[in-house]
Amino acid sequence: MVDSLLLGVEGIKKTILYGGTSEIPKFITGSKVTFHFRTMLCNDDRTVLDDSKKVGVPMEVVIGNMFKLDVWEALLKSMRIGEVAEFWCDIIHTGLYPMVAKSLRRIAEGKDPVDWHIHTCGMANMFAFHTLGYDDLDELQKEPQPLIFVLELLKVQQPSEYHRESWAMSDEERLKAVPVLHGQGNKLFKQGRFEEATNKYKEAILCIKNVQSKEKAWEAPWLKLEKMANTLTLNYCQCLLRMQEYYEVIEHTSDIINQHPGVMKAFYLRGKAHIEVWNEAEAKADFNRVLDLDPRVIKMVSDI
Known part of the structure; x- marks a missing residue:
């Protein structure tokens, strides 16, 4: 059954494979839509690029939240709960799919979708742009083409019906959430609930990094957010010290020191972690750097 009246959107053809139930749900700004998707090339083999069912986790998008592949919002808004439909989408709608697919694949692999921790110079970024880390996506990026999306609409939740996570x-909501999460993390830390505190700090850091990614690196707004993220990361490291995750502390504090060599607390926490793993020379060097940055803390360092 072909539905050619897909909201009057040019370059889209819809075929309903399985009819849904009741009326089309209300899709308002803030509605969370849960669905499965399969993406295929428009070749004779209908080569499958991505399939959320194989990953085992359905996709979620929030209407009006500027999801990079905005055509999916238009497709979903034409569907009923339980409906399965196939959409042929022309190149004008599929150009950003390789970038979106890269993020989704990294999430499925348990990796950070945007590599927040990697700092590279402009030249390195220029070269990195030409590869997404997946050969099929690289080819699609070089030669954009129409794609077929098979969507199965599972659920539509209104804004009041679910807990809104940072993504x-x-x-604006992310920045308002940061001090709340920071305070919750501090309270949990004082209660000795270190693992729970790390989750609050991580969520706050993710909020900041999402906003920071839209700012120009090293300019004032970006640096302000960087300082906030570093403060939370160091709180996170304090929890890790209590949890005896010493090598992770060394990793995170070293990332901060490499970018911001004047952050005293990063040297102090890294020094404490080095002591715990018997890196005496490294610990001594870090504590000497602490005293160079602030001689007033000599008693704190000498008591270690």
Whole structure:
């Protein structure tokens, strides 16, 4: 059954494979939509690029939250709960798919979708742009083409019907959430609930990094957010010290020191972690750097 009246959107053809139930749900700004998707090339083999069912986790998007592949919002808004439909989408709608697919694949692999921790110079970024880390996506990026999306609409939740995680927030909401999460993390830390505190700090850091990614690196707004993220990362490291995750502390504090060599607390926490793993020379060097940055803390360092 072909539905050629897909909201009057040019370059899209819809075929309903399995009819849904009741009326089309209300899709308002903030609605969370849960669905399965399969992406295929428009070749004779209908080569499958991605399939959320194989990953085992359905996709979620929030309407009006500027999801990079905005055509999916238009497709979903034409569907009923339980409906399965196939959409042929022309190149004008599929150009950003390789970038979106890269993030989704990295998430499925348990990796950070945007590599926040990697700092590279402009030249390195220029070269990195030409590869997404997946050969099929690289080819699709070089030669954009129409794609087929098979979507199965599972659920539509209104804004009041679910807890909004950081990925579902606007930038303004993320920035408002940061001090709340920071305070919750501090309270949990004082209660000795270190693992729970790390989760609050991580969520706050993710909020900041999402906003920071839209700013120009090393300019004032970006640096302000960087300082906030570093403060939370060091709090996170304090929890890790209590949890005896010493090598992770060394890794995170070293990342901060490499970018911001004047952050005293990073040297102090790294020094404490080095002591715990018997890196005496490294610990001594870090504590000497602490005293160079602030001689007033000599008693704190000498008591270690």
